[in-house]
Amino acid sequence: MENYDNLIHKANILTEALPYIQRLAGKTVVIKYGGNAMTDEKLITTILQDIALLKCVGVNPVVVHGGGPEINRLLGKLEIESKFHNGLRITDGATMEVVQMVLTGKINKDITAQLNCLGVKAIGLCGKDANLIEVVKKPASDGVDLGYVGQITGINQKLLHMLTQDEFIPVIAPVGVGPDGESYNINADTAAAEIAAALQAEKLIFLTDIDGIRLDPQDPESLISVITVERINELIADGTISGGMIPKVQGCIRSIELGVNRTHILNGTIPHPVLLEIFTDKGIGTMVVRA
Ligand SMILES: Nc1ncnc2c1ncn2[C@@H]1O[C@H](COP(=O)(O)OP(=O)(O)O)[C@@H](O)[C@H]1O
Numbered sequence: 001m002e003n004y005d006n007l008i009h010k011a012n013i014l015t016e017a018l019p020y021i022q023r024l025a026g027k028t029v030v031i032k033y034g035g036n037a038m039t040d041e042k043l044i045t046t047i048l049q050d051i052a053l054l055k056c057v058g059v060n061p062v063v064v065h066g067g068g069p070e071i072n073r074l075l076g077k078l079e080i081e082s083k084f085h086n087g088l089r090i091t092d093g094a095t096m097e098v099v100q101m102v103l104t105g106k107i108n109k110d111i112t113a114q115l116n117c118l119g120v121k122a123i124g125l126c127g128k129d130a131n132l133i134e135v136v137k138k139p140a141s142d143g144v145d146l147g148y149v150g151q152i153t154g155i156n157q158k159l160l161h162m163l164t165q166d167e168f169i170p171v172i173a174p175v176g177v178g179p180d181g182e183s184y185n186i187n188a189d190t191a192a193a194e195i196a197a198a199l200q201a202e203k204l205i206f207l208t209d210i211d212g213i214r215l216d217p218q219d220p221e222s223l224i225s226v227i228t229v230e231r232i233n234e235l236i237a238d239g240t241i242s243g244g245m246i247p248k249v250q251g252c253i254r255s256i257e258l259g260v261n262r263t264h265i266l267n268g269t270i271p272h273p274v275l276l277e278i279f280t281d282k283g284i285g286t287m288v289v290r291a
């Protein structure tokens with residue numbers, strides 16, 4: 001009898017998802033998968049399973065991935081120093097080659113192949129494919145020249161719509177194309193936000209290595225479940241939100257302003273964060289709302 005109860009419990013969990021599936025069917029969900037959340041093969045598989053399941057129930061996921069830690073590792077092996085300014089990698093010519101190799105050559109292809117092994121049709125792209133992400137050189141910040149760091153000027157949303165309507169899951173590496181075909185490095189959070197806005201996505205989800213925005217980054221009890229744009233600006237000003245969390249919250253704000261309905265910051269180092277957020281009544285992480 002206990003086994004039967006267990007099965008009913010499982011069925012109840014599935015039916016809990018029904019209204020969410022109905023609400024999201026046909027809509028686009030952009031998922032930014034950060035390098036710091038790509039810690040463990042088994043966890044990576046659960047996240048890719050979530051994404052495959054979304055596709056199978058009629059949602060259109062679009063994946064934008066990072067890979068900062070892996071870029072740092074290869075740069076280290078090549079004895080090239082990793083330098084950052086305001087969270088952005090200072091990208092000289094040699095660094096750009098490594099960034100492109102790691103993001104488009106390794107991580108992008110690994111994620112794409114793993115998704116395809118789960119029975120969906122994923123296609124790996126970077127901003128240079130069909131001019132998916134057009135950029136110009138980002139102006140110097142506080143007098144610091146960032147080198148080959150791109151500022152996004154256009155997203156080829158037609159290509160992404162075509163792919164998502166035609167069964168594919170685009171998996172996008174944040175390497176942009178400059179006016180003369182040069183490669184430019186883009187922060188993956190910023191790329192995800194611009195892509196979500198261009199697609200008028202229903203949701204933008206950031207998967208990172210922490211459970212969301214905390215009032216005290218060291219205290220898990222201080223997680224904020226729902227936060228407004230105004231409160232975020234206060235928390236940036238007083239230093240509560242800092243470092244790598246800044247491009248995420250800025251991405252949330254920008255995409256909300258441009259019409260994305262819901263933005264979430266979730267822990268990608270636990271199993272199945274996407275399904276837990278999207279298909280359960282409680283949800284996890286931090287949701288950023290307009291007001
Ligand atoms: N208020 C805050 N709440 C939560 N995390 C914060 C906050 N301020 C800064 N952080 C930092 O932001 C980090 C996430 O950004 P980052 O390391 O760049 O992740 P990713 O590789 O996923 O883009 C967290 O690990 C945490 O150290």
Ligand SMILES: CC(=O)N[C@@H](CCC(=O)OP(=O)(O)O)C(=O)O
Binds near residue numbers: 068
């Ligand atoms: C300009 C810039 O900083 N680009 C990032 C791109 C990768 C990224 O954003 O990866 P995560 O999401 O894992 O941090 C970099 O070179 O590290």
